[in-house]
Amino acid sequence: MSSRPHIVLPWTVRRTRLPLLNLRCVACHSGHATTGDGRFRVNANGKLLDVWLLVNCVHCDRTGKLTVHDRVPVRSLPPALLNDYSANSPSLVARTLLDPAIARRNRFTPAWDGCWELHTPPVPEDPWPLQITVTFHDPVPLRPERLIAHGSGISRNEIARRVKIDIPPNRRTTQDFSFIINPR
Template sequence: MLPWVVRRTGLPLLSLRCADCRSESAAAGAGRFRVNANGKRLDVWLLVRCTSCDRTAKLTVHERAPVASLDPADLNGYRANDPELVASTLLDPLLARRDRFTLDWTGAWRLDAPPVPLDERWPVRVEVVFADPVPVRPERLIAQGLGLSRNEVRRRIKCDVPPRRRTSAGFAFTVMPGD
């Protein structure tokens, strides 16, 4: 069995309408939080920038949260703009739903895969593991990894998951001999 690993190479772009220029794309850039105290309550926002006009927008992470209710490690991470906390916050599906954005993963991931010997023993079994929760279509991932067309993938691949539905969970597939 050959191992393939999908890794995140950067933060994905956000599909989020800009209030100024009406563009649909924003980026978290280096990732910065803004923390505002109001008495014993905190507001925490993740700052993002429009890729067209450079306007800054705020994504609400915590709103009027009691200081005691926040994990001290997270609070220190918000203050220090911890890159791992930025990534985990941005990838949180609850934040995306609340702030009404989706993630565009184009160019933000890579496939680490050894070459598949397509002319040797048949069938060849491949296991795909996700190091980060990058949603990809198995059909496109397999086509990219094997250097085949998607039609060829449909003919030669037996997959454990629906090949046209996005997934970020590991799966396995078998490459069958060509005709």
């Protein structure tokens, strides 16, 4: 390792839009759905509530429902949450789609391709070794090696030789991490 101090650069990962959903349409059997306008439907049956998030098929535009709450007592949900469902809160739509329990229950997975961007500052001349801290503003699951290759222009083979990282580089993560790029 060099005796020179590391130059620390911050990288930021931001979500640009909500992901498409890998969800089979019952009408046209395509494999992708979108949230459309991000609308909730709340149905009351006596003192029990059903809450769904409405999604549209990308190909045929058929509306489908993702179950958020099924036959829950009205009093078990906080009033602020009920207001957000009625107001179709965009942040609540995002939280609902990104909730792994709801994804498992409704048998869909988010498709994150093209839904995120990486903000990087310019690299100073002769920066080696270079320490980079990655911060996730939104929970976008990415493989660190893919993120490093995208941000630095280094091939994946070269990443294995030159990058020192404390987390598994081939497992998806949404947690902040840092790594060091060594000179060639």
